[in-house]
Every structure is written in C-alpha cells, then in structure tokens.
Amino acid sequence: MQDVRLVIMAPMNPPPRLAPVLRADSPYRIRLGRPDDLAAVARLMARCFPGPLSIGTWWPALWTHSIQDDLLRRSRQPDLPHVWLIATCPQPGCPPQVVAATELSQRPAGWQRIPQAYAYLANLAVDPAHRRRGLAQALLAACEMETRQRRLTQIYLHVMASNRPAAALYERVGYRLHRPDPNLWDWMTGRATRLLLVKSLSASPMP
Numbered sequence: 001m002q003d004v005r006l007v008i009m010a011p012m013n014p015p016p017r018l019a020p021v022l023r024a025d026s027p028y029r030i031r032l033g034r035p036d037d038l039a040a041v042a043r044l045m046a047r048c049f050p051g052p053l054s055i056g057t058w059w060p061a062l063w064t065h066s067i068q069d070d071l072l073r074r075s076r077q078p079d080l081p082h083v084w085l086i087a088t089c090p091q092p093g094c095p096p097q098v099v100a101a102t103e104l105s106q107r108p109a110g111w112q113r114i115p116q117a118y119a120y121l122a123n124l125a126v127d128p129a130h131r132r133r134g135l136a137q138a139l140l141a142a143c144e145m146e147t148r149q150r151r152l153t154q155i156y157l158h159v160m161a162s163n164r165p166a167a168a169l170y171e172r173v174g175y176r177l178h179r180p181d182p183n184l185w186d187w188m189t190g191r192a193t194r195l196l197l198v199k200s201l202s203a204s205p206m207p
C-alpha cells in the first residue's frame, strides 16, 4: 500500500527549488514540508485555528487529530497536487520547531468557476509567539516562487471578511478581491462572509 504521508509532502515534478526569501542572518528557515513534519503541522494548525469547540482538556488533542486526518485525506486527491511550505526555528538541543506553514495546491481550469488553471493557497498559519516578524510574508513570497515554477500566473485564496490581520497581510502583498464567496455554513451560522482573493503574478517578484 502506498504511504500517503509521502504524497502529502512530496514535491511535484519537476522538483521545486526555493530561492531564499528570508535574510541570510534570519534564524528562520523556509523549506518544503516533509512527511515527518505532518504531526507538527497539524499541531500548529490546531493552535492557530482553534476550531468550533474549546471544552475540556481532551479537546485540543481531538482537534489536532482531526486536522491531521484531514491533511492525510486531502493528500489522497491525486488530481490536486499540493505541497506544504513551512518555516522552522532552531531550538537548543532539539530539532528545529515548525513555527509557520501554508498549503499550496494546483487547481484545474474551471474549478470554482475560474477559467484557467491556478494555484490555491490555504491554511496559512504562524505560531502566535512568532508573529509580526515577516514569516507569513516570507511564506507568501515562497508560494509565488512555487507558482511561477509551475508556470501558473495566479494565486487564489479565501479569507474571512472578519479576519483583519490576514486581510491586512494579503492586501499589503498585493492580493485583491475576486468576489465574495459565502458558503452554506456561513449562511447557517451567520458568520462573516468568505472572500475569494486573487493575486496575478507579474514578471517581477513580490516586494
């Protein structure tokens, strides 16, 4: 049986090469996620997206487990090749800690009524202790490099209209509203609307 963990983190063909997006003296490193990062990525996601419940001491473990399952499930969709980009921070005497991550997938023409093939970015998360240090911006720049290597020219993503930090980040790096994109769950729960944003990549890289 195929090891699905190898699929979720596997670089696509041809293997992408990430040019440096952080200053050489930064303690952080950005790289493609590997199969053995999966549990750390799930823990990071659970911290950054706390989920619908926060009851009992058992909830964080259950939520992390369900996120990890979800990552594995999506890895089994061979028609949606995707990679994880992660940022790590060194820790004395231990392996580097995963402190930020995002998922980038390739979507075919026609998906979400978008006429051409495009890159789709999801689950951008930075550990609270490492925010406002430019990590999200660096991951977004790395995603642009990946997208260019796949000869795609547009990156789409969803953001909740109420998520001001994320909206400010995306606006700052050049994402623009494509259309409001509410789903049934938003409507049923009265949550803020999801927005579909897009960035068209020009020949010049992100400032």
Ligand SMILES: CC(C)(COP(=O)(O)OP(=O)(O)OC[C@H]1O[C@@H](n2cnc3c(N)ncnc32)[C@H](O)[C@@H]1OP(=O)(O)O)[C@@H](O)C(=O)NCCC(=O)NCCS
Pocket (backbone or CB within 6 Å): 048, 049, 123, 124, 125, 126, 127, 130, 131, 132, 133, 134, 135, 136, 137, 138, 158, 159, 160, 163, 164, 165, 166, 168, 169, 170, 172
């Ligand atoms: C949104 C998030 C990814 C930002 O990560 P980050 O590493 O702190 O962002 P950066 O340091 O790269 O910020 C770059 C710019 O984005 C904007 N920004 C980021 N966080 C902001 C905040 N809390 N308030 C206002 N602007 C913010 C600023 O313009 C910032 O530049 P500055 O620090 O020079 O002012 C992080 O807060 C997070 O993980 N949030 C929880 C998960 C989430 O909502 N993800 C997005 C899903 S769509």
